[in-house]
Amino acid sequence: MRGVRIQSIVRELNDEKIDVIEWDQNQHTFIAKALSPARVAHVFLEEDPDEGKTAVVVVPDDQLSLAIGREGQNARLAAKLTGWRIDIKSLTEAASDSLENLDHPDTDPAVAKDKELIEAVKMVVEKKADNRPITSEDYRTLDKIVKGIMGTMIAARSVRHEAIRKERAEARKQVPVGMWKISLDELDLPGRIHNLLLDNEIETVGDVKFNLVLGDNVILSYHGLGDSALDTIKKRMAQFEADYLAQLALEKAETETEETAVVEEAAAAESEVVADVVGADTDTAADADADAEEVAETEPEDKVEEEAEEVEEETEPLDIIDDLSQSLVQETPQPTKKKKKKGVVIARQTAAERRAAAEEAEKKRKGSHRELVFDEDMGEVIAKRKRKGSRRKQEWDDFDLDDF
Numbered sequence: 001m002r003g004v005r006i007q008s009i010v011r012e013l014n015d016e017k018i019d020v021i022e023w024d025q026n027q028h029t030f031i032a033k034a035l036s037p038a039r040v041a042h043v044f045l046e047e048d049p050d051e052g053k054t055a056v057v058v059v060p061d062d063q064l065s066l067a068i069g070r071e072g073q074n075a076r077l078a079a080k081l082t083g084w085r086i087d088i089k090s091l092t093e094a095a096s097d098s099l100e101n102l103d104h105p106d107t108d109p110a111v112a113k114d115k116e117l118i119e120a121v122k123m124v125v126e127k128k129a130d131n132r133p134i135t136s137e138d139y140r141t142l143d144k145i146v147k148g149i150m151g152t153m154i155a156a157r158s159v160r161h162e163a164i165r166k167e168r169a170e171a172r173k174q175v176p177v178g179m180w181k182i183s184l185d186e187l188d189l190p191g192r193i194h195n196l197l198l199d200n201e202i203e204t205v206g207d208v209k210f211n212l213v214l215g216d217n218v219i220l221s222y223h224g225l226g227d228s229a230l231d232t233i234k235k236r237m238a239q240f241e242a243d244y245l246a247q248l249a250l251e252k253a254e255t256e257t258e259e260t261a262v263v264e265e266a267a268a269a270e271s272e273v274v275a276d277v278v279g280a281d282t283d284t285a286a287d288a289d290a291d292a293e294e295v296a297e298t299e300p301e302d303k304v305e306e307e308a309e310e311v312e313e314e315t316e317p318l319d320i321i322d323d324l325s326q327s328l329v330q331e332t333p334q335p336t337k338k339k340k341k342k343g344v345v346i347a348r349q350t351a352a353e354r355r356a357a358a359e360e361a362e363k364k365r366k367g368s369h370r371e372l373v374f375d376e377d378m379g380e381v382i383a384k385r386k387r388k389g390s391r392r393k394q395e396w397d398d399f400d401l402d403d404f
Helices: 004-012 025-033 061-068 070-082 091-100 116-128 136-175 177-181 191-199 207-215 216-220 229-296 353-366
Strands: 040-047 054-057 084-090 370-375 382-384 397-399
Touching: 025 040, 025 070, 040 136, 054 061, 054 091, 054 370, 061 070, 061 084, 061 229, 070 084, 084 091, 084 207, 091 116, 091 136, 116 136, 136 207, 191 229, 207 216, 207 229, 216 229, 353 382
Parallel strands: 054 084
Antiparallel strands: 040 054, 370 382, 382 397
């Protein structure tokens, strides 16, 4: 069964009719499909800057009711789907409108001056008015004049609309953004001019500036506004714009000053940080140089003074014969040399070594659990060592020094 998925949705929606339409990037094709199942002869698109987007759809006479739908439902759904306002016309109606615009400057001259074609179209229109049947050849004749007259007119208007949109876009760029939010009351215009501008949907200072940029003819085209009103609007607008631009320049200068101050503060803070880092590095280098000098001062001299004095024992001369303790053979005493004294090197500890030694001593102190106290009863010093407490006894245990 075809359309099983659609049929299930239709049943869920209480037999609501669902039409599936293929989307197309070409708006002409997309609008023609949106009006299905009606057959479409022509689709002419026109984007008016003021009235919006309009699609003029031409269908054969026998397809007109189908394209519009019951109470215009098909046309409304197609308009919602495509985003275009849809104007549906029958082929004979479009041909009648084309006959009325033969003298329009935007029509195709070849079609507008074709007398035979014009006469044939008039005959078909009269035949339709008399409710006589229209052949396929008659439809082709009508189609030719509709395309040459109505189609060219709408195309020419579309070109002008595009030029107007570009002009307005350029004019909008010349209006400061803040003016669009300033009320029209700030211009302090006379009450009559103020009310006339409001009637023409000019509610802000930006709207006034925008219309003045577009040209004087735009202001003069509004009902009730003449040359005197235009001059008043220009004067008030020029005065307001001068004050507004001066205020903007002042705010910009203040903003730049604040930004400059912030940048300078950031640069000063960065300089302080760099100076602190450099100072710390200098102090570290100075400490290292001082330690090196102290170590150099304590180094021993390359040569130690030698004290090698020969000591000769002075003895009183005795008679060799009388002194039985002496040998009859006199021996020459050998001189004794004093040993060289070894030099002592005293090296001062560096800051890092002192910190390491202090940490090591602190660890040893913390690791020691013994305490020496004087016991009055025993009359001697004993050592106490702290042990982990237990549930039963939380006291100090006494130990004798002989235990260690």
